[in-house]
Amino acid sequence: MAYDAIIVGAGYAGAVSARWLAEDGKTVLVLEKRNHIGGNAYDRMDENGVRRHVYGPHLFHTNSKQAVDFLSRFTDWYPFEHRVLGWIEGQTVPVPFNLTSIEKLFAPEKAEHLKQELIKAYGMECKVPILELRKNEDPEIKELAEYIFEHVFKYYTMKQWGYTAEEIDPAVTARVPVHISYDDRYFQDTYQIMPAEGYTALFEKMLAHENITVRTGVDALDHVCVDTEAKKILFDGEVFAGDLIWTGLVDSLLGYRFGALPYRSLEFDVRTEKAGFQPAVTVNYPTPAEIHPYTRISDYGMMMQTPPAGYTTAACEYPYAYDGNAEKGNVPYYPVFTEDSKAQYSRYARELAKIPNLHLLGRLAEYRYYNMDSMTERALEFCRGLKH
Ligand code: UDP
Numbered sequence: 001m002a003y004d005a006i007i008v009g010a011g012y013a014g015a016v017s018a019r020w021l022a023e024d025g026k027t028v029l030v031l032e033k034r035n036h037i038g039g040n041a042y043d044r045m046d047e048n049g050v051r052r053h054v055y056g057p058h059l060f061h062t063n064s065k066q067a068v069d070f071l072s073r074f075t076d077w078y079p080f081e082h083r084v085l086g087w088i089e090g091q092t093v094p095v096p097f098n099l100t101s102i103e104k105l106f107a108p109e110k111a112e113h114l115k116q117e118l119i120k121a122y123g124m125e126c127k128v129p130i131l132e133l134r135k136n137e138d139p140e141i142k143e144l145a146e147y148i149f150e151h152v153f154k155y156y157t158m159k160q161w162g163y164t165a166e167e168i169d170p171a172v173t174a175r176v177p178v179h180i181s182y183d184d185r186y187f188q189d190t191y192q193i194m195p196a197e198g199y200t201a202l203f204e205k206m207l208a209h210e211n212i213t214v215r216t217g218v219d220a221l222d223h224v225c226v227d228t229e230a231k232k233i234l235f236d237g238e239v240f241a242g243d244l245i246w247t248g249l250v251d252s253l254l255g256y257r258f259g260a261l262p263y264r265s266l267e268f269d270v271r272t273e274k275a276g277f278q279p280a281v282t283v284n285y286p287t288p289a290e291i292h293p294y295t296r297i298s299d300y301g302m303m304m305q306t307p308p309a310g311y312t313t314a315a316c317e318y319p320y321a322y323d324g325n326a327e328k329g330n331v332p333y334y335p336v337f338t339e340d341s342k343a344q345y346s347r348y349a350r351e352l353a354k355i356p357n358l359h360l361l362g363r364l365a366e367y368r369y370y371n372m373d374s375m376t377e378r379a380l381e382f383c384r385g386l387k388h
Contacts, residue, residue: 003029003213006235008220009247011039012372013362015206016070016379017245022211024383029213031220033248037207040333041199041372048272050301050313051198055331056266057282057298057315060194061187062373068191070376074205077193078305082186084296085280087287088151094184095284096127096176097148114144118180125181129174131165148178156286159295160319161264161336169337172369186282194303220246226253228354240357243386247362249324249332250348258347261367262336263322265329268315269294275301275312294318335367342367359386 004026007014015037018028036042040055059082062068086095093101099118103111117140122128130153133145149165153173157165165173185192195202207214224244225234233240246253251261281302285292294316301312320329335341345367352358361382363370370378 003027003242005029005243005245006031006220006224006240007245007247008224009033009039009362009364010037010203010207010214010216011041011247011362012370012375013247013365013379014039014245015203016376017361017383018212018214019206019209020380020383021386022209025211027211027213030207030215031218031223032214032216033219035217036200037214037216038200038203040331041203043198043200045198046313048301048311048313049308051304052270052300052313052315053199053298053303055333056268056317057300057303058199058372059186059192059303060372061189061192062371063190064373064377065191066380067373067376068193070380071195071202071206075202076196078196079192080194080303080305081192082282083184083280084186084282084284086152086284087292092279092283095152095286096179096186097152098179098184099182100184102144114140117141118144122180125179125183127177127179129170129177131170131173133178145178152176152286154286155288156284156295159289159293161334162319162321163336163338167338169342172337175369194305196305220248221252224253226352226355226358228254228351231355233355233358243357243359245359245361247360247365250345250352250360250365250367254348254351257351258344261344261348262338262341263332263364264334264336265320265322265331266333267318267320267328269318270313270315272311273299273314275308275310277312277314332364334369335363337369 005021005028007018007028007030010030010032014030018030021028041058042055043051043053046052084095085092091104093104099115102114121141130149134149136142136145153165161168223236233244278299282296282298284296285294297314297316299312299314301308322329322332324330360366
């Protein structure tokens with residue numbers, strides 16, 4: 001085998017690692033099952049002249065200078081601050097729920113009182129995860145917390161995950177904490193930027209290196225086989241002694257030996273709309289599924305440096321349980337963290353750890369909810385630590 005490393009998957013985990021190893025003098029083969037690179041960050045220009053994020057909205061935000069410095073070698077950026085409104089009792093109010101949301105939903109006197117109570121309890125600019133806010137013993141704050149839970153988190157989370165907010169890992173709802181602030185941006189990170197020519201172009205440049213060979217439309221499982229008893233990797237029937245970096249579904253690598261791990265999937269209803277058809281880039285629908293069966297609608301045109309004036313492309317998101325064989329919901333997006341699934345993942349990880357030159361990396365392989373920036377950082381850190 002002529003390659004020093006085989007990387008399965010051409011998303012952030014795979015592409016960042018491929019580039020780092022190539023620059024370290026290693027020859028790298030990247031196998032990607034889909035017919036395109038970029039993983040779920042893949043985007044393309046569509047018939048409306050809109051850069052469509054094919055697998056849902058991807059907004060780059062980070063405090064990591066390291067991640068920005070690395071990726072900036074492959075793209076220019078434009079500043080972009082994401083804003084989201086949530087549909088609550090027929091109104092659209094800022095999400096994360098903040099002081100402006102209170103002003104919009106409550107009568108002036110009551111709103112003023114609630115804001116002061118929150119500021120007194122936590123201080124301005126504080127971010128409080130909803131499950132923590134619900135534990136506050138002050139009856140007025142508790143009542144507000146229950147209102148926010150009911151109108152922002154309860155049904156959205158049920159729709160998104162198929163579990164209640166109490167059943168899944170608290171870190172999931174803590175991604176969108178109640179924000180005691182008038183700052184209505186979705187993120188507060190130092191860098192809030194979008195790649196000037198899109199994510200696909202960024203990945204093309206990142207993978208364009210003489211030491212990297214990329215093969216798309218190749219299912220690695222047709223070539224790679226792991227034997228945990230013999231502690232060996234086989235590639236096309238021969239022992240592969242280089243590093244195999246696996247960024248795909250971890251359970252598939254062992255033939256689902258410990259059962260299929262639960263992942264959540266999405267389907268997108270993509271439509272052409274008049275530009276400005278909704279009041280924000282993304283509108284969330286934290287309502288029961290009987291009222292709105294979807295979670296959010298995003299306008300991809302509004303994410304562009306120069307949004308289109310006439311028509312735009314929007315996508316409405318419908319969550320599904322992942323099933324690779326189903327007609328709908330056959331793309332894995334998110335690991336579904338419950339106590340059971342975490343234990344199930346550990347069995348896979350422990351078994352695969354027996355093979356010293358096999359490395360699990362990324363959302364699907366590590367069963368972690370990485371953002372684009374944290375995945376970039378993790379891949380860089382992983383490569384630096386790889387023993388040669
Ligand atoms: N969430 C919610 N209501 C909202 C927004 C988010 O309940 O209006 C919860 C929900 O459980 C969701 C999680 O917070 O899955 C994380 O939201 P985020 O926007 O970070 O999800 P992503 O963009 O990664 O799909």
